[in-house]
Amino acid sequence: MPKNPPPVMIPLSPLPVALDDVVDADLELSLSTPSTLVVNARLEVETPDASGPRSLELALVIPRSKCRGERPRLGALLEAARAAVARATRAGTCPLSLLPRRVVAYASGRPHLIPVFD
Numbered sequence: 001m002p003k004n005p006p007p008v009m010i011p012l013s014p015l016p017v018a019l020d021d022v023v024d025a026d027l028e029l030s031l032s033t034p035s036t037l038v039v040n041a042r043l044e045v046e047t048p049d050a051s052g053p054r055s056l057e058l059a060l061v062i063p064r065s066k067c068r069g070e071r072p073r074l075g076a077l078l079e080a081a082r083a084a085v086a087r088a089t090r091a092g093t094c095p096l097s098l099l100p101r102r103v104v105a106y107a108s109g110r111p112h113l114i115p116v117f118d
Contacts, residue, residue: 012102015077016107021073021074022067022071025107028106032070036063038062039105040057040059040106042056043085043088043102077114081114103117
């Protein structure tokens with residue numbers, strides 16, 4: 001039986017980053033407190049069968065000490081994304097049959113890639 005081709009993933013541009021290593025766009029936030037920012041993101045996964053890509057919602061929790069106003073430093077965003085992916089895949093949220101592929105966040109209303117899986 002022929003194998004189904006892998007689903008096509010639309011290329012996304014990476015988040016814009018300023019020279020001072022701060023994300024240079026307004027991220028979609030679900031929570032903003034004096035101590036943390038919580039950025040909405042999506043973990044896109046693939047299934048080994050032909051059902052195609054799926055996604056899981058992620059919450060990227062970033063300490064305010066690693067932000068400039070409402071914009072996090074890129075390193076802090078990457079650290080939060082890796083921690084959220086680890087929680088989603090290890091805590092049983094993501095079944096073992098799903099293969100994590102990429103993390104996407106919305107900035108200034110457009111989807112952008114967070115380069116977690118280099």
